[in-house]
Amino acid sequence: MVSLKALATAAAAALCVVGCGSGQSSATPSQAPGAPVTLKIQDYSVEQTDFHKQVAAEYHRLNPNVTIEWTSIAQVQYNQSLPLAFSSRQAPDVFYWTNFGPNAMNSLLASGWIQPWTTDATAAADWEKRWPSGSFLNGITLKGGKVYGFPWQDTHYWGPGYMYMNKAVFQQAGLDVSKPPATWSQLSNACKAIKAKTKAYCIAAPMKDTDFQRLWYALAAGRMSDTFFDYKNGRFSLDDPRLVDTFNYIEGLNKNGYLAPGVNDKDFSRQQFAAGQAGIYMDGPWMVSVWAQLGFHSDGYAVAAHPMPDDTPRGALSQRYSQYAYWLSSQSTHQAEAFKFMRWATNPTGFFVQNFLKNSFATLAFADNKKYLTDPAWKSVFRIADTRAFRVLYPEPLLKCPGLADSKAFTMASTTRPNGEWEVMVQNLVNNRDMTADARVLVNMRQAAFETQLQKEQASGLKVSKDCYTFAGWNYDQDFNPANYPKS
Amino acid sequence: MARGPLADTGRAAAVALDERAVATGRRIPFRGGRDDSRFWIPVFLLPFLVLYVGFTVWPLVATIVYSLFDWDGVQPLTQFIGVDNYTRILGDPLFWSAFRNTLLFAVLNTVIKLPLTLLVAVLLTRRWLLFKRFFRTVFFLPIILPVALSGLIFTYLLNPSNGALNTFLLEHGLLRQPIDLLGHDNTALLAIVLISVWQIFGQYMLYWMAALTQVPEELYEAADLDGANERQKMFHVTLPLIRPVAVIITLLALVNALHVFGIIVTLTAGGPGRATYVVSYFIYSEAFQNAPFRYGYASAAALIFAVLAFVFVSGQGLLARRAERLRQHYGV
Numbered sequence: 173m174v175s176l177k178a179l180a181t182a183a184a185a186a187l188c189v190v191g192c193g194s195g196q197s198s199a200t201p202s203q204a205p206g207a208p209v210t211l212k213i214q215d216y217s218v219e220q221t222d223f224h225k226q227v228a229a230e231y232h233r234l235n236p237n238v239t240i241e242w243t244s245i246a247q248v249q250y251n252q253s254l255p256l257a258f259s260s261r262q263a264p265d266v267f268y269w270t271n272f273g274p275n276a277m278n279s280l281l282a283s284g285w286i287q288p289w290t291t292d293a294t295a296a297a298d299w300e301k302r303w304p305s306g307s308f309l310n311g312i313t314l315k316g317g318k319v320y321g322f323p324w325q326d327t328h329y330w331g332p333g334y335m336y337m338n339k340a341v342f343q344q345a346g347l348d349v350s351k352p353p354a355t356w357s358q359l360s361n362a363c364k365a366i367k368a369k370t371k372a373y374c375i376a377a378p379m380k381d382t383d384f385q386r387l388w389y390a391l392a393a394g395r396m397s398d399t400f401f402d403y404k405n406g407r408f409s410l411d412d413p414r415l416v417d418t419f420n421y422i423e424g425l426n427k428n429g430y431l432a433p434g435v436n437d438k439d440f441s442r443q444q445f446a447a448g449q450a451g452i453y454m455d456g457p458w459m460v461s462v463w464a465q466l467g468f469h470s471d472g473y474a475v476a477a478h479p480m481p482d483d484t485p486r487g488a489l490s491q492r493y494s495q496y497a498y499w500l501s502s503q504s505t506h507q508a509e510a511f512k513f514m515r516w517a518t519n520p521t522g523f524f525v526q527n528f529l530k531n532s533f534a535t536l537a538f539a540d541n542k543k544y545l546t547d548p549a550w551k552s553v554f555r556i557a558d559t560r561a562f563r564v565l566y567p568e569p570l571l572k573c574p575g576l577a578d579s580k581a582f583t584m585a586s587t588t589r590p591n592g593e594w595e596v597m598v599q600n601l602v603n604n605r606d607m608t609a610d611a612r613v614l615v616n617m618r619q620a621a622f623e624t625q626l627q628k629e630q631a632s633g634l635k636v637s638k639d640c641y642t643f644a645g646w647n648y649d650q651d652f653n654p655a656n657y658p659k660s
Numbered sequence: 661m662a663r664g665p666l667a668d669t670g671r672a673a674a675v676a677l678d679e680r681a682v683a684t685g686r687r688i689p690f691r692g693g694r695d696d697s698r699f700w701i702p703v704f705l706l707p708f709l710v711l712y713v714g715f716t717v718w719p720l721v722a723t724i725v726y727s728l729f730d731w732d733g734v735q736p737l738t739q740f741i742g743v744d745n746y747t748r749i750l751g752d753p754l755f756w757s758a759f760r761n762t763l764l765f766a767v768l769n770t771v772i773k774l775p776l777t778l779l780v781a782v783l784l785t786r787r788w789l790l791f792k793r794f795f796r797t798v799f800f801l802p803i804i805l806p807v808a809l810s811g812l813i814f815t816y817l818l819n820p821s822n823g824a825l826n827t828f829l830l831e832h833g834l835l836r837q838p839i840d841l842l843g844h845d846n847t848a849l850l851a852i853v854l855i856s857v858w859q860i861f862g863q864y865m866l867y868w869m870a871a872l873t874q875v876p877e878e879l880y881e882a883a884d885l886d887g888a889n890e891r892q893k894m895f896h897v898t899l900p901l902i903r904p905v906a907v908i909i910t911l912l913a914l915v916n917a918l919h920v921f922g923i924i925v926t927l928t929a930g931g932p933g934r935a936t937y938v939v940s941y942f943i944y945s946e947a948f949q950n951a952p953f954r955y956g957y958a959s960a961a962a963l964i965f966a967v968l969a970f971v972f973v974s975g976q977g978l979l980a981r982r983a984e985r986l987r988q989h990y991g992v
Contacts, residue, residue: 252948255734271951279952283734373821379843381929433820435843435932444821583952589754590950599933602843 209509210239214254215268215498216247219465220533230523231513238509258285258503265504266514273494274312274570277321278577280499287502288318290511302520302538306654311574312493322518323537324497329557330535332389332398332456333489335476336463341451342474344370352476356394356421359452359479363430366451373432375425376441376450379598382591383438389489390454390478392418396487397648400593401586403567406642408585408618410593411611414485419597419607421481426601435602442466445473454478457553461532470549477556487648489563493570495537567652573640579629581636585622589614726959733947733955745960755961757934758942759968765853765938766917773857773864774906774913780861781868782894800862807859811926814855818842842928845935852936856923864913871905872898907979915972939965 213224221244228240243264245253250268257263263285272279280286290296296319300308303323308314313321337349345365353359363374377387389398396414401407409415425431432441432450445453446468453459463473480486500510517524520539528536529544542554556562570576589595592614600607622638629636646652727746730739749755780799784792802810817824820838829835841851875898883893899906921940924930930937930945939961947958 248949251951255732255951255953259734380931433838433840433843434823435840435928436819436821440815440819449822587950587952588954591945595931595933597933598931599845599935602840602932603845 206237208237208239209506210241211266211506211509211513212264213240213242213266213498214250214257214264215242215244216250217268217533218244218246219461220244220528220531223527223531223533226527227517227524231516234516235512238513240513258283258501261503263501263503265501265506265510266498267501268497269499270494270497272583273492274568275576275583276494276496276499277313277315278311278570279583281315281320282578285502286320286499287504287507288320289322289500289514290319290507293317295511299515299518302518304537307537309493309571311570311577312568313496321496321499322514323495324534325495326535326537326541327491327493327495328535328563329457329541329553330495331489331491331563332386332454333393333478333563334455334457334459334553334556335390335478336445336453336455336459337474337476338372338445338448338451338453339472339474340448341366341370341372344372345451347451349474349476352474353479354477355479355482356391357482360425360428360430362451363425363428367429370451372448373444373450374430375432375452375454376436376444377422377431378438378441379435379601380437382594383436383441384594384598384601386438386441386453386455387422388418388594388597391422393487393489394418394478394480396485398489399566401582401641403569403641403643404646404648405644406638406640408615408622410596411608411615414487416608416611417481419601423601423604427604435598457550458534460547460549460553463549464532470547473549475549475552475556477559477562485648488561488650490566491563491651492566493568561649564649565651565654567643567646567656569640571654571657572643573636575635576640578634579626579636581622581625581629582641584625585618588618588621592618723959723962726956727963729956731956732952734953741956745957746964748957749961749964754934754937755939755942755964758937758939759965761849761936762918762920762938762940762965765849765856765920766914768850768853769856769917769920770910770913772853773860774910776857777861777864778868781865781872782898784865785869785872796862796865799865802859803862805859807922808926810855810859811923814851814927815842818851843932845932848928848932848936852920852923852927855927856917856920859923860916864909867905867909867912868902871902871909874905875901904984907982911972911975911979915969918969918972 217224224240224242224244228242231238231240251271254263254267254269267285269276269280269285277286290299300319300322307323308319313319313323335352337352339349342349342362345362346369347362347365353362366372366374375387378384392398392415395418396412397403397409400410400415402409402412422431432444434440436444438455441450441453442455442459442462443466444450446463446466460470463469498514500507504510516522518538519525525536525539526544528534529539529541532545532547532550535541535545541550545554569582576582596607596610596614599605600610626636626638643652643656645656725737728740728742729737730741730744731737780795783789784795784799789795805813818826818841820826820840820843823838826835826838830838839847841847879897879901880893883897888896919940920938921944924936924938924941925944928936930941943958943961943965946954946961
């Protein structure tokens, strides 16, 4: 009986342990030089999974003591699982995070998620030379003289605003892809021809969730901006007459039957375009690799800049300090190995860069993209983005007011109902309604939250104000001159 | 207490002890010679208690605590804000829009699926019907499909660009323009209700079939002798007798429908715009969709919704008890 009791007690205890969880940490203690190390990297570049395996194999060949475990999962799941990994102390060594744009480093530091890539200032200085000067900025990638972030994708070519034209559809409609619609009225006329002469829809425009951004950014940037914040006046801007005008133009396209019907997601719209069911699709240069994965190559389509409004005012796409993708986890005990790997990966002429660009995954901030991206579609992308005022450098409030590093005002205001802009636009678009009233409600909500929080922070001694977000002398179609930031 | 011949004086003494205990109101010890119940009862209860506390009580308590904080789910719980989350939710138009949609979905879903599934269940329990197993399988199949797959199927079927339904209707001249059922405020929720009914149809059909088999066959034979037709048998025999079970099935259907989530995610993601936001999707999007997560806010929304579900469940309990009395009254 005693042994039965003991057995039962042990079983119950074991169950309790399982039920309560062991709370075991994934972090391993620091290793001696040359000891086996496993570097865990996580991102949501699922399309790069095979490439990551090649990278891991090559790096392991060069560094037999280092094993790279690179995991890519879908973005939605990633955004949910990474914070949970941090809170359960099972974070990867290196992780991908681009939320909060230029304020990413401050936000991640506030969360306690990151550590500097190296404590060796000399090594960091040498490494920084791989990027154009001005790429590493205090308050954005540097803090206390230490490097926390580094530019990954380039921000000149990379971004929305490109118009892809299906050659077969254009040909059927009697249109010439070498003379793409350059203005809104020309776009309407091209759609009219496609609708009249082909069975295809004119524009494949995804609208599900946040996917309306694919079309919106391209057209809104022509009129004003691809952001929902007016940096000239320091206010949220969906109700700005220029953006309302852009919406009205798109609504006109929809009323005329020029947008493929349905609240579709981006994948569906992309397949429509690749299958010749739509003549036009607007998105970023990443589509070159996406089309290739769909078996649709650049002999079947052409790339052009987004059409501009026929009249003024005009705007441009935004170039921002926002592509700091990979970060070193504060929970990693492999700082030196992680930095060594990243030095290897960012070698402008190395294995990683050559094969990354060969696969057309992105343009990189530390590489000669034109040298390795030779597909005709990429040549078009380079030509378009090199055109003056296609994409302009936006002012960065953080560089005007370093105190914003500790401010939550903008993040709070813009992440309360984060999809609000898309929801307002799509709901009014599918119902053929004027969006002004709904846009105003949303803008008022954001602006009130923004200014109230700024006032609270100001009262607590933080040097922040709405003026930090106001650049009255700058225009939406011109580069902001960094010399105009106040000297610290 | 059962009495019988006792073999030894020890047991006789134990019985005498029991009688004294009963007389004095004291606890009766376990019949094994030794009082092991103090050990074994907790041991056998422990596994259940651990799981119940771990997966029911603790999450509930934690949700209440989180709802009182401005918490992103990651940082330490430091920013206590009292009932601020509740105040904000009560003034949040999107929450109330989601709340309204949830109720509308639950009521429409229940009102449509229950009569339809009852009708099919009645047909499938008729003696004269051939291929009953085949029909049962056909109606039950959709419930086996994962919700995500159902979403994909209907996304394709209903798509106005090249979906099968629109293509068929257009090619046969039944439509001049494609219809976008999931793309308009007025039709999106109704379309989701119908798809949901399609998916859950087999489950409620089985519930009704189980209820119908409880009706004694003799009553139908007696009704036949009295010359009752099928309609009269339905309204004067079948429906009154299954009414107690029907109350439970109805409330079960309502409570289940209040938790609608997967079909919304796969079909519309709350859209177009916010037209099909339901409370579960609202909670999910606040808690997990965009960083920084608003876990505290989502917890408060979940609790408010839980109160609503509790009201339904309590109502279910009251009505179920009444239904049980009715069931005993009818002898089924």
